[in-house]
Amino acid sequence: MRPLRIALLGAGRIGSFHAATLARTDGVGDILIADADPPRAAALAARTGAKALDSPEEAFEAGVDAVVIATATASHADLITRAARAGLPAFCEKPIAVDLPGTARALAEAERAGTLLQIGFQRRFDAGYRAAREALRAGRLGRVHTIRAVTSDPAPPPAEFLPLSGGLFRDCMVHDFDTVRWLTGREVTEVYARGTDAGAPAFREHGDVDTACALLTLDDGTLVSATATRYNGAGYDVRTELCGDRDQWAVGLDARTPLTSAEPTGPGGPEHPWPGFLERFESAYRAELDAFVRAVRGALDSPCPGREGLNALLIAEACELSRRENRPVAPAEPAAAAGLG
Structure with missing residues (x-):
């Protein structure tokens, strides 16, 4: 089975941690990094051996197998929706949105598309x-x-x-x-x-x-x-x-x-x-991304489905x-x- 090509959206503190984790995760090949601040994405890509994209939107046209969303909260629901409409599995840091209507709309898109959605409750x-x-x-x-x-x-x-x-x-x-x-x-x-x-x-x-x-x-x-x-x-x-x-x-x-x-x-x-939190839950963060990769490959169901974020x-x-x-x-x-x- 070929290695997965994954787009990481967000190059801030948690995005940087996820980039380093994905680079060491079995089953992951190419990593493409995008951020609202392109120079920040380029710097993180250079540090981790990944490829930088010019914008998060570009990720959905880059031929990836899955996306990891670690952007600012306000963008989560839109990116989940874009991933669903592109037929892509998505891992998203909590929350899906800061309000219930936005959360429900994003979940409906993922459920309508039948795509995998895993929420980042690392505990x-x-x-x-x-x-x-x-x-x-x-x-x-x-x-x-x-x-x-x-x-x-x-x-x-x-x-x-x-x-x-x-x-x-x-x-x-x-x-x-x-x-x-x-x-x-x-x-x-x-x-x-x-x-x-x-x-x-x-x-x-x-x-x-x-x-x-x-x-x-x-x-x-x-x-x-x-x-x-x-x-x-x-x-x-x-x-x-x-x-x-x-x-x-x-x-x-x-x-x-x-x-x-x-x-x-x-x-x-x-x-x-x-x-x-990164130091306290370092191993847990690594384990949840490993589980996401295995879920994308069909080896297990999502261990934290989108509905759990709503609940x-x-x-x-x-x-x-x-x-x-x-x-x-x-x-x-x-x-x-x-x-x-």
Whole structure:
């Protein structure tokens, strides 16, 4: 079977990481890189032995076998649509779009075309999360009654990113929402969310929050607390605790977790805490692109289909509505408001 010819759209931080990963992935041959900033695409292509294109649009006329979308969020839905209409499998970093109508339209295009679409929820490919999922599904924890999810960035993103991000629930905590559904196989029936904007003025200016907490109720009664902040000076911290009546498991608790015990005999803070998401999930990012390549070849189904992006976004939308109106919200409510049934 000949090597795949893949177009990578986006040459920023995550695009650069994906370019290096694709260059080392079995089954990948030519890599064509395009970006809204052509010199940036050319520089990345030179570093990775790829070929630079003049624009993302050119990729759909370049005779590629698949596309990897790592561009700015606002362009995702259009590029997914272009890929579908060209009959091309696509991997896309989350989100599909920052709103429900845009997400639904892009999904409809991919489903109408019958093309493969994989969404970049990389935690599904992390060794710790996968082990916890297997343990939970095998019944080793017994009845799981409580789940606690933590996502903490070491510092806020640039102020100019905030109006484009969709907000803390859609940009950051959406990973936790997807992970909870994937780990448990259950659906979220109700959320209650709060947030604060006590940090930089840019959060208030754009109607966003820098710290948030959400209580999720699953369809079997399991309670989930999910917290996130843009201000965790100790380092990058992503953890999930699964608490059952037989055992408790923690994902993300290792020698680099930026957490200091207050106990006299407890561990101190790590010498080299995780600095960011690329370092913390390096292996997971590599595994998800390897899975995408194998799915393009027909060796497996998409491990994170496009609909999963919509399902997680519905929970994020419910949380944002709950935060604004200070009331419990079912994910079915924003779905109905968007005409999704």
